[in-house]
Amino acid sequence: MEKQVQYLEEAVIRFAGDSGDGMQLVGTLFSNTSGSIGNDVNTFPDYPSEIRAPEGTLYGVSAYQIQFGQKRINTPGNKIDLLVAMNASSLKVNLPHVKKGALIIVNSAGFDEKNLRLAKYQKNPLEDNSLSDYQVVPLNISGLVKEELKDSQISPKYVDRTKNIFALGMTYWLYDRPLHHTEKWLEGKFGKKADILASNKRVLKAGWEFANTSEIFKTQFKIKHSDMKPGYYRNITGNHAVAIGLVIAAHKANMPLFLGSYPITPATEILHFISGYKEYKVKHLQAEDEIAGVCSAIGASYGGFFAATTTSGPGLSLKVEAIGLAVILELPLVIVDVQRGGPSTGLPTKPEQSDLFMAMYGRHGEAPLPIVAATSASDCFDMTIEAGRLAIKYMTPVILLTDGYLAQGTNPWKIPNLDELPDIHPTFVTNPEGFAPYKRDPQTLARLWAIPGTQGLEHRIGGLEKEDITGLVTQDPANHQKMVDIRAKKIENIVNDIPLAVVEGEQHGDLLILGWGGTYGAIKDAFDKLRSDGKKVSYCHLKHLNPFPKNLEQILKSFKRILIPELNMGHLRTIIRSTYLIDSIGLNKVQGLPLNAYEVEDKVNELLKVKE
Amino acid sequence: MEKQVQYLEEAVIRFAGDSGDGMQLVGTLFSNTSGSIGNDVNTFPDYPSEIRAPEGTLYGVSAYQIQFGQKRINTPGNKIDLLVAMNASSLKVNLPHVKKGALIIVNSAGFDEKNLRLAKYQKNPLEDNSLSDYQVVPLNISGLVKEELKDSQISPKYVDRTKNIFALGMTYWLYDRPLHHTEKWLEGKFGKKADILASNKRVLKAGWEFANTSEIFKTQFKIKHSDMKPGYYRNITGNHAVAIGLVIAAHKANMPLFLGSYPITPATEILHFISGYKEYKVKHLQAEDEIAGVCSAIGASYGGFFAATTTSGPGLSLKVEAIGLAVILELPLVIVDVQRGGPSTGLPTKPEQSDLFMAMYGRHGEAPLPIVAATSASDCFDMTIEAGRLAIKYMTPVILLTDGYLAQGTNPWKIPNLDELPDIHPTFVTNPEGFAPYKRDPQTLARLWAIPGTQGLEHRIGGLEKEDITGLVTQDPANHQKMVDIRAKKIENIVNDIPLAVVEGEQHGDLLILGWGGTYGAIKDAFDKLRSDGKKVSYCHLKHLNPFPKNLEQILKSFKRILIPELNMGHLRTIIRSTYLIDSIGLNKVQGLPLNAYEVEDKVNELLKVKE
Amino acid sequence: MSTVVDEITHRQHVGTVDYTPKDFKAPIDVRWCAGCGGYSILAQVQRIMPGLGIPKEKIVFISGIGCSSRFPYYMDVYGVHSLHGRAIAIASGLKIARPELSLWIATGDGDCMSIGGNHFIHACRRNVNLNVIMFNNGVYSLTKGQYSPTSQQGQITKSSPLGVLDDPFNPASLALGSGASLVARGYDGDPKNLQYLFERAAQHNGFSFVEVYANCVIYNDGAFDLFTRKETRNEHSILLEHGKPLIFGDNKDKGIKLDGFKPTIVSIADGKYSVNDLLVHDEQDSTLAFILANMTYNPEMPRPMGVFQAIERKTYEQKVEDQIAYYSGKPGAGKLENLLIDEDSWEIK
């Protein structure tokens, strides 16, 4: 059959099925293959919050969404161009996200009576015309793989489990992707199990062939390669990027790494990765609770390690007393908070940006510290390095804010050349001559750092207010004021050591969008769309939240109106108001969902209608 | 000898001695006597931070300062009119606070070689003319009491310990106070020990007689009675007022009281008092840590008790996760934070106002709650009742901020008539008809409250986001937004249920002083002084910090300039900026000391010089 | 004055207290994985509830966070799904406030012994009358498979890809060392014994700790098979019964004898030893309890199940009640005037 070819700029596809159907795997393979051929990619997994919900249920649906394309792809996309649905529930749950007219491949074997009942369908949607708005392709994928592997030695149960690979093969044909990247992965994975490897390869190929030869698929979609800089790439989740970032930051500081942590969704994977890094001599403690997690990190930091602790909201709440200790001890510490829906246990698997207040103000007494935030999965790497740089250089705990969306989503990460990364210089001293524990570097105000093992520099520090320079305990009123001032000044001074904020679009005008952290992709998409629609709007995105970049005030004053989209009730907006006495318009979404580009677009369009 | 009489409006005296010298006791007795004759009184004890520092040392000095007078006395006063110093160290430590020309009575027996050495005096200050700016009266008080009790049966050691009572007797003559209030107290205390009682009474009288007859004291000072409203009074510390306030608030709510707490300076005394209230059927748990303290209170609250937890900075840091739980469970809880110097362990015995940020913003996720603050020791009673009222009426945790200064200082408290206090109405429901745990009172938005034991209303609540009305667990995005909005709205609405802010002085003009919490007395003194000097300045003091009173914005906008004195780096100032986009001038003192009236005066005078 | 709470506390249950297990099922789906050990625990709790004769409104389940801590949602009584590790702290406050309530805690090995360890040991010490059911699955399941304080050395989990280094707690020893008055162990696959243990916990007037080996089919499947599967359990576990000699084995042919204070296995089949030589279990002997608990990680000894110790000691909440009764019962006690006006007060007329 003669197939048509259609060229696209980008596409959004989603694999959906039961938790056991391997959707996360094929999603990952699809994105890696897409990256490897030079597309930009952005993904988001959508797990059920139950560990293993009963098979076929609505709440047991697991999905993986990928947007890939020729240009910069900032989000996993909104409406879906291709849905692969392995059973009735996965169709039902995901249909609302599918574009009208889009292609939906369903595994018809997943639409038997039981599956329909569990999906709470009264009638079979494949038969009642309810899907007439879409191009639905029902295929008995279970049957197809059975047929393909009928002469294989592997168990029928396993055969059925290759359905996902068959579907993957089909999508590879549909979007004109090569098989070899996946084949290589299969070889790495199943190298030792020849049957399994062969079966998977066959099924992958069969899926591709099926799509290629079947009458059903009339069009093949092609997407040109992006203009990616030469180099090595990989798709990486935010959590993985933090883990690698910690190792590399410690390496750049020429310090050993220690992580003290306690598992909590959605931050736990950082601990998982780190716990596997023994070959890099990374030490860690899975502590008995968050308090011990941060305290053990403080202990390791005291011992001269590059120390970190990772957590999410409830864990951050538990750590604040110890973070205050790190502030007064003036010891470096990287605290990674992967924000999730609050308050309390809240929506543990869902993203939110509602810990900014906590990061900024959530300690008793005067205990300022720097705050940075990552904008994308791969940016988590850069911001981990930045957090580490500030912590070590200024002898201070630093909070890095990411969120559940960045943590689990991926985008391609250009693997850096280590030499290009900033060097990090701890203030270690070894000379007893004139040493005092609270003597400072006059430039950074960082105190000198003598670690145990350094002869002649034995000294005591602690959580009581300490005398300037000597570090002795004192209640002297003037000294307390001085130390409070110094600690504040030290953090404020960092303003001279961080990049200026950048405005995209005009440098002044009517409307500026100001974002921070993980909403970057959505706002950027919206911004690009608005600009290409000829709308006059500018965009500035913050990665340094305390202190703010030096030029931020100037930027804000150059616009009549400022729109601040946030996944909270207005934390940045509040801080901008108090810092600069500048008003802004909030776009506040607290739904346990990432921000959507169209929400920003709509809001901007609405605002532009009413010219100030 | 003919004595002169001098009439005063007010006076400041300070008893100072070694920790073992009983200065706190005589200070208390002097204030109670002064109160009982109709003076207004304000006191502040100044303990050493060591438990029992070696005798005679500089850091072992214990002092008690009292300001008393005819008009409203708002602070323990600044410069001292009469210092009683029992030894060399107490003279040295306290001399900087004494007015030039003031009277200093010293126990010369406390100036022997050892005492002088411990006080780090090179020469005896009683002999080297270094005190010529003062009227120094050296008396061998040790010798005087020995003489007085020479025929008594009590031990010489105990005899020496009555020095303080002798000094008290002298001060009673000097300020024309009766002895009977103290005599009555001695009878209550030593009723069963006849020798001791008799000796103390004799020494008290002897001190009075000595001053009356000796040539040394030429003037007796008299202070007219204040214009106090009729009723019963007592001098009360802030901590004591909170403890009694909790009992009374529970009583007004017709609920039993539970306190879950962990000792921490300077909040511990609240626990001490409560632990003695078994006769009032008050239950409490001295928990294993602050987390268990607040959690046990949440448990008791769930069981229908009026529940509270008391702490100071570090403890508040530990409680924030559980406070977030109380927010989402929508259970009432009174959290008392007696603020002390931070960060970390900081200055544990010293006052500060640096937990306001923590109270306002220190929880992960969106977890708003009401904040109130007390302005004086006795106001701690009223604000405890207010915190309880809001907690129960709105089903929410409420934070009450006091500080180490209010906690330990005293002023006369007019004992209220219980009927005049606001009634508190819990939203208990018992009718299963149409019950749902997150159904709300449409006015207050408080949810209905069914406590265990209520038949037919069995239900489950928890820290995961809950469905509106039913309280079932749900991750529905729209519901999450709705619940976040409702919880915010509920707290915002309280604005309609709290008193309007009051401005003293002109209602609009050039300069407004805006204060909050425990600095009231100092600012009020300054304000009164400025007004009597004819300065045009107005004054508004906040007791409700979240939400702010409804008219606050209007008030702030009625002044060109606003001065905000705070014992922190600008917490209220920051919140005012973000709330109203109104700038202000900060007077920020972070020295572990209370605010001084003259600091406010100086600042205002400086500001008034440069008219805006 | 009697408070609103007094009123509710003393209100009579309307109707008879006559339930079936179904009455304790909350009207929502249980969302544990198929095969999860939690189902059996839930079923046994629901089965014994009617027999306790306690009105539903007087029963409260409190949990922390974890798969196991979902438990309260499935019980149609009062319930709080609270914070990770804090169930016991919350329940302690509730029990002291409302001693007449029947208080149950559903918790996991992580919830109870990791983040919740401090509250656990202090509740053991204080002897607050709580019934703690700890689902020990040797792993953090809800967070998808990290090791817990009861995971075994070398165990491969998501956070120990190279093997766990920690020595585990022996939960029974920890409870005994902390002063718990009732300490017991059961496993998901033995409904009869579980029912018995839960009943014992309910009847015990004091802190009850029931550790239940609960299989997590996803993250630690089969961890307890040796002690719980038909094929091996008779040889590898032993049921402690008060007043009875310690016998085990497929043929009931082995027993535990004390060698000094060291438990050893002897055969009672070959005639050398008889039942009379065997150690007889005594729940009231706390030293014996520790000796038996100490067998737990000894690979040569069968794993003890049943009640290690059950000692009556006055409960904390009872002591609070007594103290209150004593002081509030004194003549003239409880007058608020005395609280407000004391010897230091004065009157201005």
Add this chain to the structure above:
Amino acid sequence: MSTVVDEITHRQHVGTVDYTPKDFKAPIDVRWCAGCGGYSILAQVQRIMPGLGIPKEKIVFISGIGCSSRFPYYMDVYGVHSLHGRAIAIASGLKIARPELSLWIATGDGDCMSIGGNHFIHACRRNVNLNVIMFNNGVYSLTKGQYSPTSQQGQITKSSPLGVLDDPFNPASLALGSGASLVARGYDGDPKNLQYLFERAAQHNGFSFVEVYANCVIYNDGAFDLFTRKETRNEHSILLEHGKPLIFGDNKDKGIKLDGFKPTIVSIADGKYSVNDLLVHDEQDSTLAFILANMTYNPEMPRPMGVFQAIERKTYEQKVEDQIAYYSGKPGAGKLENLLIDEDSWEIK
């Protein structure tokens, strides 16, 4: 690549390691009350330090908050006065990071067993090589006299004006139940034994818990007099010595015999029993340790002092080192390229 820390860790001490106790005195005044038990503990620590042969720069004292926790300020080595209850958590991180350091913890009964209880039991379990000296004065002193988890029932304190209701922890039992490898007890007034215990702790390669009865003259004066004053201590306490029979009494005429596994007091003066009938202490027997620890609050038994248990078990930090050595020693291990570029990566040219 070797890090800065490696360099400092491996740097040789310049000069000989040859100290006197005075070398360990920090140049500031000790600010405990006259008569405080802390003075003796401080003196004994300073006395044994020279004998350990450890360079001062390798010694770190970490404490929480409390009177006792002021300790590090008085020692002229490295020190951290940290947060209430968190000393062990901080020290665990430091010890895992820097196993070559000699780590000491000064803590109080409140700091260690109340707010710090969770870290305590987990460090016992993990067997991190820390030397914990717990100043047990049965009260919270720094906060001016509230009861602690080791206060006795009925004790009158500022926060228990009507008497303490809580049952106290038995610190030794708690430590044993949590898996501590060395557990010991001494008291302030016995310098020799304290020195011995601190030396044992220093030498023990694992977690060492030394409880010291420390008199607080202000808030709980005389609480331990029965066991510590000359007039009564011989009759009311007993020193445990490895391999020796348990004998006590003014005339060394009483001994402890086991009746089954119950310790009983017998006279060895009246000829009925001899030294040979007595229980012989064995530090390596953890059941015996528990039996002896259990005597603690038994008013009929003498209070045991000395080492209850000393068992060698691999330390946690050693296991970490071993795992790191194993995996980092594999051929090709530790290449950062492999961390950065993996099988999923691709190259764009």
